Amino acid sequence: MKTAVVILNWNTERYLKAFLPSLVASCPAGAEVVLADSGSSDGSLAWAAEAFPGLRIIALGQNYGFTGGYNRALAQVDAEYYVLINSDIEVSSGWLEPLVEYMDANPRCGVCGPKLHALIQTASGSFERSDRFEYAGAAGGLLDRFGYPFCRGRVLKRTETDTGQYDETAKVMWVSGACMVTRASLWKELGGFDDRFFAHMEEIDYCWRAQRLGYSVEVVPQSTVWHLGGGTLAPDSPFKLELNYRNNLLLLDNNLPFTAGPAKARLVIFMRLLLDGMSALVYLLTGRIAAFKAVWRAHSGWRKLRGEASRTVTGKSGIEGYWKICIILQSFLRGKGIFNYLRRYEDCH
Secondary structure, three states: OOEEEEEEEOOOHHHHHHHHHHHHHHOOOOEEEEEEEOOOOOOHHHHHHHHOOOOEEEEOOOOOHHHHHHHHHHOOOOOOEEEEEOOOEEOOOOOOHHHHHHHHHOOOEEEEEEEEEEEEEOOOOOEEEEEEEOOOOOOOEEEOOOOOEEEOOEEOOEEOEOOOOOOOOEEOOEOOOOEEEEEHHHHHHHOOOOHHHOOOOHHHHHHHHHHHOOOEEEEEEEEEEEEOOOOOOOOOOHHHHHHHHHHHHHHHHHHHHHHHOHHHHHHHHHHHHHHHHHHHHHHHHOOOHHHHHHHHHHHHHHHHHOOOOOOOOOOOOOOOOEOOOOHHHHHHHHHHHHHHHHHHHHHHO
């Protein structure tokens, strides 16, 4: 089998009913759709089995998170390319072919992804496609000097409308795990996702490690999908906040010593701890006690996990998309002009 399109499901029956039919119908010959289920209790597994009798289902039995779920599911899938896709993604006809064709034509591209547009849920419960970029990945992801992720088309919570400004294939630091294509051989070489992450930022770590092996990570804008986002964890979830703070530190621990050197890595991580502490103080002073506690738990969790063996590589090569700017400062200074500034920065580098 050339391509396996693998959905990791956990209690998302509503999204499967809305988006799985078009996903199955859109996949060309040579592509198999696989539903890996993380012990759902909402009836989604039974519905999928009845609605699509030929659909391959991998029942994992329990929720191992995004990382553990995909690591276990993909160990049971034999294909040349793995396509990881969320259950809250809507696709249109022809979305997959440009991604696979690009991988075929560019053997040193290890990971690629489409443009992500926002899918909007209306008051009536239906879904509408938007021409605005979506938070999770937009037109390809980058990192600033302190390890804060941002995207071409998304900075902090601000997003752009897609007017064709990112319609050329580009090398980036990372593409969103909401819809990501990777070579199966690379997945096996890297050992898949780092299990310690559980969820959030694991794809950034994976893409960074892929680059350190000499592979490129690229966005292929000839393909566009629509992402609802927040289907499993709400944007204001304290647990989601904890994962983001903790995993951002794990991400830097895993990769920065090999990219920037051990001394600089220690300095950057020290600065991140200070910046995180300032964020926690703001949460406390504004009465967001749950968020304050989430940062505290994140740092505690990071200290416990950082000593464990991580799935990393020792290679050091040129890294695309690790920009020597402070995205928070630049966003504050430039306001709505931040995207024009970043495009100029990209053109010059």
